Amino acid sequence: MGIQQTSTAPNTAVLPKVVGASSAAFVEIGFFHPVDTVAKRLMSSTDGTRTMSEIVFKQAHEKPLGTRVMSLYPGMQFAVAYKAFQRIYKFGGQPLVYAAMDRNFKESFENTFGKKHSKTMMQATAGCLMGIGEVGLLPLDVLKIKAQTNAEALGNRGLFTILRQEKLRDLYRGAGWTMVRNAPGSFSLFGANAWAKDTLFNNNLDAYWKTFVTSTVGSVASIVVASPMDVIKTRIQNRDFNDPRSGGQVIKDLLKQEGPTAFFKGLTPKVLTVAPKLIFSFSIAQYITQQCEAALSS
DSSP states (O other): OOOOOOOOSOOOOHHHHHHHHHHHHHHHHHHHHHHHHHHHHHHHOOOTTSOHHHHHHGGGTTSOHHHHHHTTOTTHHHHHHHHHHHHIIIIIHHHHHHHHHHHHHHHHHHHHHOHHHHHHHHHHHHHHHHHHHGGGGHHHHHHHHHHHHOGGGTTTOOHHHHHHHSOHHHHTTTHHHHHHHHHHHHHHHHHHHHHHHHHHHTTOOOSHHHHHHHHHHHHHHHHHHHHHHHHHHHHHHTSOTTOOOOHHHHHHHHHHHHOGGGGGTTHHHIIIIIHHHHHHHHHHHHHHHHHHHHHHHO
């Protein structure tokens, strides 16, 4: 059953958004954590002499198939915590920020961008703000990526042991680059999604496949726009804790050793593998939210 959005006023109910976002997060982790691990390991690889199997499966590359598959599930405790908080914060919070902007800044956006495009720009701006604020979850993201790409830096320590032993400053390393990466990425995700809803379907999402299409447009736009900063962010986050290089030095080393095309390293496999993850999660979150809102309103 689809939802026909007949009201122009944003729905501000919190529960449907939390239910939709959290449901999407747990389903996404179950299906796509191995895919995310592969993408992160490809982006982090700087050794051109290793085979694809060695890069993807690391020490398990010569082990039996079952062992290789399980090697793609590192850091699940970090992944579950990070993904649940991230999706609830981002997918659940962005509609609330948009609703606040619609109440307080609608006229300003209409005067600046015109009535036709003001809603899309408010959706994009709300997404951008949420993307910047997402930096608060950076320690969990850092630990998840290290578990996927540089597990030796974590040893066998658990989440609370690491938080107690490591400097908080180190866990927020790359915060500036993360905000620079998240701002255009989230702007594109929610902006392109809103544009597709309006342009393709006149905001009438009366079937799940329409939500899937609009989520695809937003997700692919987000991945392409954020790719250069995503590579830099991943390089910063997967280093050893005692590696003192700044983000600027990481960029210099990348350009010197690999050239400018390295900014888009892993883009093709990321679009082919990570885009479905984001599309799936984004569309599920929106669809379940719509269903919950309809159930509550009736």
